[in-house]
Amino acid sequence: MSRTTLDAENPFAAPSTLPYGLPDYARIRTEHYLPAIEAGFAEHRAQVEAIASDPAEPTVENTLVALERAGRLLHRVLTAFFNQSSADSTPELDAIEETVAPQLAAHLDAIHLDARLFARLESLDAQARSGALTLEPDTAWLLHRALTRFVRAGVRLDAAAQDRLRELNAEITRLQTVFGREVLAAQNEAAVLVTDEAELDGLPDDARAAAARAAAARGHEGAWLLELQLPTGQPQLTTLRDRGVRERLFRASASRGLGGAHDSRALLLDLARLRAERAQLLGYEHHADYVAADATAGSARAVADILERLAPAAVANARAEAVELAAALQQDHPGATLEPWDWAYYAEQVRARVRSIDETALRPYLELERVLADGVFRAATALYGLTFAERHDLVGYHPDVRVFEVFDTDGSGLGLFLADYWTRDAKRGGAWMNNLVDQSTLLGEPPVVVNNLNIPKPPDGEPTLLAWDEVITLFHEFGHALHGLLSAVRYPSQSGTEVPRDFVEYPSQVNEIWAWEPSVVQAFAVHHVTGEPMPAQWVDTLLAGRQDGEGFKTTEYLAAALLDQAWYRLAPDEVPTDPEQVEPFEAAALAAAGVDFAPVPPRYRSAYFNHVFSSGYSAGYYSYIWSEVLDADTVEWFRENGGLRRENGDAFRTRLLARGGSVDPMQAFRDLRGRDPQIEPLLVRRGLTAATAP
Known part of the structure; x- marks a missing residue:
């Protein structure tokens, strides 16, 4: 990098003057990013x-605070850039990311391997330990985390080891970017x-209209394109009656990245091997231990203990569910074997028979705009006193992005919430939350956060109708958004979701419970044409069926989490070298973990497991179930204290x-709950009470 100054007309040259520091996407062009970076x-x-x-x-002031204040231009441009490259990418943005990613890794290495900086941090730590320096609690934690970060980055290694570490970090970062791009292309x-x-x-x-629109967009007028989402299971499998089409759709999903122009297997093997080498260089047995050591889990053994404890009961539940589904399959296809492409369809058929309600009947009552305003936002108002107003004068990074101003209980402006819900070819799969501006009183910056989903876009003028799982995802991602919006910290590096990976999912999973709150459901479940509320008996049935299919859901999740752990418990020389070995490795890992139940494949297979090979969840996909222990226990706390009450929301917000x-x-959790977390509420929620005691 040679550029040291930035032209004044570049939108990143100065902080944005838009409300809340929203990046000025009306002015930002692709050519502005690289010079600003x-x-x-x-x-x-x-x-x-x-x-x-x-x-x-x-x-x-001259060390910790100075480091927090440093790099604001770089932070401004990178948050805007990486958000756009994930949600609205182009070949030009891809090329910039592939160039910048290893340079960013080298830049961070130069900071965290600087012995002079580390010596200054150690001096502050020594002063604090001796009593010569008194630190506020947030500053003491900032110092602790900074020291940990430097040590984990390799500051205590010798020069040769640090050189190799720099090489590893640069190559890992580059490969992550390439893997993510190949997964999107394959999808x-x-x-x-x-x-x-x-x-x-x-x-x-x-859904049929959305498929026609997608086909037309790719030049197939008069046809229908069933676009894929990131997980193995696809939502269309729930309703398609034609077994042959279901099989085609499933096989297309499950075979992504396994050969062809976008074969990702060599990439994932390289990533597993390089991460394993880096972990050993830093003194850890493997990458899984390296990751867990800096999380609330503490060790890979602790992660294994909970996953191995839950797996047998989950698979037993899935096998029991399969018996009923296989019987339903036989009525349509005598002699057929229950296959993965049958599961969602027959689970819905059984639910419709047992519960007298099905997904197709629910969709007209689950219109996106209503769910957002009278569900997601309504719950946030009831709990935290927040209100929302759409800002049509502010624009996002894509025309589909909507901008809402968020107001606190006293009417003061709190921040901005950007909603980007529709799928497109340029958006990576899945659902996620980003910060565009980190809340910080030190810098005087309020939060700006983004939620991304991948819901098929209907034809112009038509409503967006949701599946129930998409309603849950909407609430989940807004839980992340609340973590960012309600942040009230001094230092930007401690803002909102800047917590360990196996803790970050906890608040978002707690927020899912309000999708099941009867008063909230009754508010948002309204027919989009007639305005009639969802029949009361349907609401009761929906709530009563909350545990339906938990055997499947838990098994597919645990299979993916255990697969993630299997890849990252390897030493460098144990990682396969031949891409053709990826599938046999998967099969052996699932069998060893006891989750090799053919009708229930992993939620993600290795070749498109973006979370753990491209995003920030390598050896960390266990975080969802780990966080759910906290989540389920916290739901009990809400229930014990009266549920959807402002007093409860204020306590959860403050503590x-x-x-x-x-x-x-974990201290924050104990401050809320008054004790350490207990696993029993999770076992009850997921129907895993048969799980063996620890």
Whole structure:
């Protein structure tokens, strides 16, 4: 990087003047990113050098606070860039990311391997330990985390080991970017084209219209394109009656990345091997231990203990569910064997018979706009006193993005919430939350957060109707958004979701419970045409069936989590070298863990397991179930204290959400719950009470 200054007309040259510091996407062009990143690197290097070479004795202000203030240009541009490259990518943005990613890794290495900076941090720590320096609790935690970060980055290694570490970090970062791009390309390529409308029997009208729109967008007028979402299971499998089409759709999904132009197997093997080498270089047995050591789990053994404890009961439940589904299959296809492409369809048929309600009947009552306003936002108002107003004068990074101003209980502006819910070829799969501006009182910056989903876009003027799982996802991602919006910390590096990976899912999973709250359901479950509320007996049935299919859901999740752990418990020389060995490794790992139940494949197979090979969940996919222990226990706390009450929301906000990463996260949980977490509520929720005692 050679650029050290930035032209004044570049939108990143100065902080955004838009409300709440929203990036000025109306002015930002692709050509603005790279110059701003180059200038950001140069500015940050100079600022860090000034801190490291400061002749004055280390103080909180000239070291910790100075580091928090440094690099604001780089932070501004990277948050905007990585958000857009994930949600609205182009070949030009992909090329920039592939160039910048290893340079960013090298830039961070230069900071965290700087012995002078580390010595200043150690000096502050020594002063605090001796009593010569008194630190506020959030500053003490900031110092603790900074020291941990430097040590885990390799600051205590010798020069040769540090050189190798830099090489590893650069290559891992580059490969992550390539893997993510290949997964998206494979996902787009694997979409299933249907030319005979009869094969779409059972697909709801709105989903059929979305499929026609997707086909037309790719030049297939008069056909229908069943686009894929990131997980193995696809939502269309629930309603398509044609078994052949279901099989085509499932096989297209499950075979992504296994050969062809977008074969990702060599990439994932390289990533597993390089991460294993890095972990051993840093003194850990394997990457799984390296990850867990810096999380609330503490060790890979602790992770294994909970996954291995839950797996047998989950698979037993799935096998019991399979018996009933196989019987239903026999009525349509005598002699047929229950296959993965049958599961969702017959689970829905059984539910419709047992519960007298099905997914197709529910969809007209689950319109996106109503669920958002009278469900997601309504619950946030009841709990936290928040209100929302759409800002049509503010624009996002894509025309589909909506911007809402969020107001606190006293009417003051709190921040911005950006909603980007529809799928498109340029958006990576799945659902996620990003920060565009981190809340910080030190910098005087309020939060700006984004939620992304991948819901098929209906034809213009038509409503977006949701499956129940998509309603849950909407509430889940908004739980992440609340963690960012309600942050009330001093230091930007402690803002909102800046907590350990196996804690970050906890508040978002807690927020899912309000999708099941009867008063909330009754408010948002309204027919989009007639305005009639969902029949009361349907609501009761929906709530009563909350545990339906938990054997499947838990088994497919645990299979993916255990697969993640299997890849990252390997030493470098244990990682296969031949891409053809990926599938046999998967099969052996699932069998060894006891989750090799053919009708229930892993939620993600290795070749498109974006969470653990491209995103930030490597050896960390266990986080969802680990966080759910806290979540389920917290739901009990809400129930014990009257549920959806403002007093409960204020307590959850003050004791946990507002504190972000400014305290030990488990201490924040204990401050809320009054004790350590207990696993029993999780076992009851998921029907796993047969799980053996620890």
